Amino acid sequence: MSLPIQPISHLSTIELESFPHNNPITTTANNNHQPVVNHTHHNDDILPPTTVSTPAASAAAKTRTVIVITCVAVITCVNSFLNGALVVATPAIAKDLSLSKGVILWPVTIQALTCGCTLLLAGSVADVVGSRHTYLVGNFLQTLTSLACGLSRTGVQLIVFRAFAGIAASLCLTSAVSIINDAFVPGRGRNLAFAAMGGGQPVGFGLGLTLGGVLTSSIGWEWGFYLSAIINGLVFALSMWQLPEGVGKVENVTWKRLGEEIDWVGALIVSAALAMLSYVLAIVSTNSSGIHKPGNIALLTVALGLVVAFVSWMHRQEKLRKPALIPNSLWKDKVFSSICVNVFLVWGSFNAVEQFGNFFLQNIQELSALQAGIRLSPAIVTGILANILVGLLVHRIRADWIVILSLVLSWSSPLLMALIKPTATYWSFAFAAFLLNPIGADGLFTVSNLLITSRFPMKTQGLAGGVFQTTSQIGKSVGLALTTLVASDITAGSSSKDKEASPALMQGYRAAFWFLVAINSTSLCLSIWGLRRIGTVGRKQD
Numbered sequence: 001m002s003l004p005i006q007p008i009s010h011l012s013t014i015e016l017e018s019f020p021h022n023n024p025i026t027t028t029a030n031n032n033h034q035p036v037v038n039h040t041h042h043n044d045d046i047l048p049p050t051t052v053s054t055p056a057a058s059a060a061a062k063t064r065t066v067i068v069i070t071c072v073a074v075i076t077c078v079n080s081f082l083n084g085a086l087v088v089a090t091p092a093i094a095k096d097l098s099l100s101k102g103v104i105l106w107p108v109t110i111q112a113l114t115c116g117c118t119l120l121l122a123g124s125v126a127d128v129v130g131s132r133h134t135y136l137v138g139n140f141l142q143t144l145t146s147l148a149c150g151l152s153r154t155g156v157q158l159i160v161f162r163a164f165a166g167i168a169a170s171l172c173l174t175s176a177v178s179i180i181n182d183a184f185v186p187g188r189g190r191n192l193a194f195a196a197m198g199g200g201q202p203v204g205f206g207l208g209l210t211l212g213g214v215l216t217s218s219i220g221w222e223w224g225f226y227l228s229a230i231i232n233g234l235v236f237a238l239s240m241w242q243l244p245e246g247v248g249k250v251e252n253v254t255w256k257r258l259g260e261e262i263d264w265v266g267a268l269i270v271s272a273a274l275a276m277l278s279y280v281l282a283i284v285s286t287n288s289s290g291i292h293k294p295g296n297i298a299l300l301t302v303a304l305g306l307v308v309a310f311v312s313w314m315h316r317q318e319k320l321r322k323p324a325l326i327p328n329s330l331w332k333d334k335v336f337s338s339i340c341v342n343v344f345l346v347w348g349s350f351n352a353v354e355q356f357g358n359f360f361l362q363n364i365q366e367l368s369a370l371q372a373g374i375r376l377s378p379a380i381v382t383g384i385l386a387n388i389l390v391g392l393l394v395h396r397i398r399a400d401w402i403v404i405l406s407l408v409l410s411w412s413s414p415l416l417m418a419l420i421k422p423t424a425t426y427w428s429f430a431f432a433a434f435l436l437n438p439i440g441a442d443g444l445f446t447v448s449n450l451l452i453t454s455r456f457p458m459k460t461q462g463l464a465g466g467v468f469q470t471t472s473q474i475g476k477s478v479g480l481a482l483t484t485l486v487a488s489d490i491t492a493g494s495s496s497k498d499k500e501a502s503p504a505l506m507q508g509y510r511a512a513f514w515f516l517v518a519i520n521s522t523s524l525c526l527s528i529w530g531l532r533r534i535g536t537v538g539r540k541q542d
Contacts, residue, residue, distance in 0.1 A: 202383020348479015
C-alpha cells in the first residue's frame, strides 16, 4: 500500500507518496487487515494521514519528487523535440531522401498515427504489468527508434522507424500518467506534476524548432534524431537507477491476468478503425480526388463499420460486467465528452498552425529552416508559462474559466495568419500568432488530464492516460491531414498556372488558416456549453 508523505517542513510544495520498499511509516492492522495510520494534527492545518519528522525522510521525499517529475517531463520533452525538429527539417528531409509530394508529411504524421492507435492498448497493458516496467520498455524502444531514424537512408526506412517510434511513445505517455497518479496524492503536487509533463511539450517543441533549424542548416537533420537517442538513453539509465521500484508496481502479474483484465478485442477494433481512418485522411490530404479511389472508399467504409462494432462491443462488455476499454456510459458524462472533443480539436489546430506557419515562412517568405525555427520559438515561452500558471491555479480557479480564456487567446492565432500578407513583417502578424498559438493546448493539458483521470478508477489510470493521449495524438494527425486537404484543394483550384508558385500556395495556406479558425471557434463554443460550472479540479483530498 502507498502512503502519502509530506515533510514536516511546510516549505515543501509537492506531496509525494512513499514507496513500499523503504516506507519509514509504522502502521498497524485492523480486523479487516487494512493498515491504520496514526494521524497527526496541527492547529491550523489538516495534514495528510502521515507526517515525516526526520530531515532525512523529508530530503528523500523531495528527491523522489524531482526524479519522478524529471522522468515524465523529459520523456515528453524529447518526443515533442523531434516533432518540432521535423517541422523545420521537412523540406531538407524531402530533398535528401527524395520524398514525393504525396508522402512529404508522413515522417511527421505517421508517428502520431501509430502512437494514437496503440495508446489505449498501451495504457491497459501498463495497468496490468505496472507503469514503471511499461515506461522503461517504451523509453528503451524510443532510444533505438531515434537512432534508427537518424541512420535511415531512404524515405521508406525513415517512415517505418517513425511508425515504430509512435508505438514506443505510446508506452511512455500512458505509463507516465499512471506514474504521476500513483506517486502523488491529489492536490497541488499532482497538479504541478501534470503541469511539468505538459510543460515538456512546448519546451521540447520549441527547442526542436530552433535547434532543429540549426542542425538542419549545419551538420544535418540526422543529428536531431541522434541527439534524441542520446537524451532518451540518459533518461532510461536515470529511470533504471533512481525511479523508485514502488512507483506503479503491480503484484502477481500473470499471463492469465493479461488475458482476462485487458479488453483485447476492443483495443484491436478501435486501433484498426483509427489506423484506417487516419491512413485515408493522410492519403487524400495531398489530392482531394483520392477519396474517390475504390481502395480508399473501402478502407473508409470498413473504418466506420469498425467504429460501430466498437460501440456495440463496449455495450456488451458493460452488460456482462467485463473489462471495457472505454465504457459507453462514460460518454453520457457531458464534461468527459466535452473535454475529449476539445482535446481532439485543439491539438489538431495547434499542430497545424505550427506546420503551416513554417510553410508560410519557408515557402512564401523564403526563409531558411534556421530563420523559420527562430521565428516560431515564441511558442516556447508562452507554452511554459501556460503550464506553470495552470498548475499553480487549477485548484483555485474554476476550470471552465481557465479553458475558455486559454482558447480565446489561441483562437486569434490562426486568425492573424489568415489575414497576413506575404510581404508582412514578422512583428506585425506572425509574432503574435506564434506567441498565442500554444496557450489553448497547454492551458487545456493539466485540466483535461485531471478531469479524464478522475473518471477512471485508480487501477486503470494507465488507460485513463491512454484516453487523453489518444484524443490528442489522433487529433494532431487528423487535424493536419484535414488542413492539408483544404490547402491542397484550394491551391489546385487556383487560377495561377504554376501551382508551386507563391500566389497559388498562399491561397491554399490562407484557406487552411481560416479552416483552423473554424475549428477553434467550434472548440470555444463547445467549452462554453459543456464545461460551464464544473468548478475547480485537482483539489487536495483530506
